[in-house]
Amino acid sequence: MTKQYAVRNIRLCTKDCLCLYVCPTGATDTENSIIDVKKCIGCGICRDACPSGAISMVPVELPPQQGHTEAVTSALRAIMHSKSEQESIAASLPGRLTAAIERSNRIMAEDMIRESGYMLPQSANTRTFLEKLLDTQHGEGFPRAAVEELLSMLQTNEKTEKGG
Template sequence: MFASRNLRLCTKDCICLFVCPTGATDTESGQIDASKCLDGCRLCVDACPGGAIHLVPGNYPKPQPKREDVVEALFDLAESKVKTRALAGALGEDHRLARKALDFSLEVLAEDCVREAGYMLPQSAVTKEFLKNLKERYGSDPAFPVEAVERLLDLL
């Protein structure tokens, strides 16, 4: 293992220059000379007040093979994220449009979660209990549709 420095985290205290027994930390580029670095020494890592130096393995382990269905699912997820990023970029500077898109997205997500939990089957006793709890919890809020909930409870 050899040391490597993240220049963005470096506080320029240069303690690493004084503790390195081989001079590997004393380079013009600010990076550590891996050819001079002692395997696993850690003196510079432990001395660095900014946490900018860390050890890097010389050889990384071979990645474990993944099942084909897992790879396919990961690529599908990645593809959906790329499409989402494209949609977000299309929103542009109009924040009202972004709010409407986020509102719709969260509504669909909430509906999906509630449906998967079994609360959106009208014939379910759980649905009636859910509506009663909503009315008790949010009934005093003027924005809450108390009449609609009462009508649904009557229909169930």
């Protein structure tokens, strides 16, 4: 069995707190909605006890990034373009509802990128994306130091274009 640890989806967490009572190491913390990865032994008891299904088990080392065919990439680009257009349309309209629609489209687009495997923490795509951010000119206020720090901490399990 591969080494794993528990993570909590704070959107699903109902703060029923059963995880607090069953965790043998005290890794769960509902005050700040995190699970301490250093304390978690990966037993999955908290996941099984969670009535809202907010806890999942994640492998410590993710498998290598799956390759993407041109058909998948072009479909993702089309969806992203559509979400971007919807976000722009909503941004130009007045009202609180349109602001919510604008933000919702941005969040959905980010989720699609991540869930399609382009932004997995250990994927070479993430490293390549961050490197391209550093290679591109940005306006004042761009968090260059934060991107460099992320790159220094990021451990990928694949080769990147720059060989990282």
